[in-house]
Amino acid sequence: MKIATWNINGIKARIDNLLRWLQESAPDVVCLQEIKSVDELFPRLEIEALGYHVETHGQKGFNGVAILSKNTPDEVLRGLPGADTDEQSRFIEAVFSRPGGVIRVASLYLPNGNPVNTEKYLYKLAWMERLERWASSRLPLGEPLVLAGDYNVIPQPQDAKHPEQWLNDALFLPATRQAFRRLENLGFSDAIRSVSDAPDLYTFWDYQAGAWRRNNGIRIDHLMLSPEAADRLVSADIEKYVRAWEKPSDHVPVVIELTI
DNA sequence: ATGGTGGAAGATCCA
Numbered sequence: 001m002k003i004a005t006w007n008i009n010g011i012k013a014r015i016d017n018l019l020r021w022l023q024e025s026a027p028d029v030v031c032l033q034e035i036k037s038v039d040e041l042f043p044r045l046e047i048e049a050l051g052y053h054v055e056t057h058g059q060k061g062f063n064g065v066a067i068l069s070k071n072t073p074d075e076v077l078r079g080l081p082g083a084d085t086d087e088q089s090r091f092i093e094a095v096f097s098r099p100g101g102v103i104r105v106a107s108l109y110l111p112n113g114n115p116v117n118t119e120k121y122l123y124k125l126a127w128m129e130r131l132e133r134w135a136s137s138r139l140p141l142g143e144p145l146v147l148a149g150d151y152n153v154i155p156q157p158q159d160a161k162h163p164e165q166w167l168n169d170a171l172f173l174p175a176t177r178q179a180f181r182r183l184e185n186l187g188f189s190d191a192i193r194s195v196s197d198a199p200d201l202y203t204f205w206d207y208q209a210g211a212w213r214r215n216n217g218i219r220i221d222h223l224m225l226s227p228e229a230a231d232r233l234v235s236a237d238i239e240k241y242v243r244a245w246e247k248p249s250d251h252v253p254v255v256i257e258l259t260i
Numbered sequence: 261a262t263g264g265t266g267g268a269a270g271a272t273c274c275a
């Protein structure tokens with residue numbers, strides 16, 4: 001089973017790239033972030049025509065997440081529990097029945113958090129606490145669980161071309177990295193780092209200042225695996241070639257294969 | 261120090 005995550009930076013601007021990539025990569029489940037669309041205006045027909053089921057949790061203008069899947073989910077939940085007044089659409093989870101058992105997949109868009117001396121950074125840290133609590137509550141289910149998305153976290157210096165440029169950024173501050181490590185300490189493992197300790201593994205290159213041309217990237221899109229999912233991990237790859245397409249997102253897909 | 265780019269909404273915010 002192939003599970004992917006991709007921050008597409010606007011579904012309407014990226015629909016052609018998405019359709020092409022779905023056909024070429026043929027994932028079973030796709031976690032999308034930054035769809036930047038309300039549910040009613042999400043271009044679901046074209047995606048359904050390729051054989052995918054579509055579940056969205058959108059909002060006007062910003063944020064928004066979705067899960068596309070070859071199989072219809074048994075259950076879908078929208079919104080990260082723990083803050084009733086939070087109106088930002090950053091989380092959706094789905095449960096699938098497979099021949100090998102049940103699997104739970106979440107698509108998350110963690111807050112960027114910049115500028116750091118503002119409410120935005122406090123919101124990011126609070127959101128990470130909520131994610132940790134939610135993840136803790138799911139672990140006792142003993143299911144294969146994949147937390148996939150744009151974490152807006154650079155876990156380690158080797159996850160940036162120029163880590164020194166990120167020292168005071170919300171993506172790399174010690175408190176941010178500590179919160180990410182707490183997720184690992186719960187028992188979740190970073191799929192890419194489970195298969196490779198290579199440098200220069202990036203998932204995001206800014207549109208500005210020739211970042212792509214200079215390979216000035218960062219690795220911020222992650223698939224975090226519960227122990228039961230990690231046991232089934234076959235491969236994990238960053239589909240970097242998509243960044244070279246016309247009209248690309250600034251992020252590329254990350255894909256894992258699980259035996260389930 | 262600034263501007264460098266892009267999406268969506270709408271004449272600005274967010275990344």
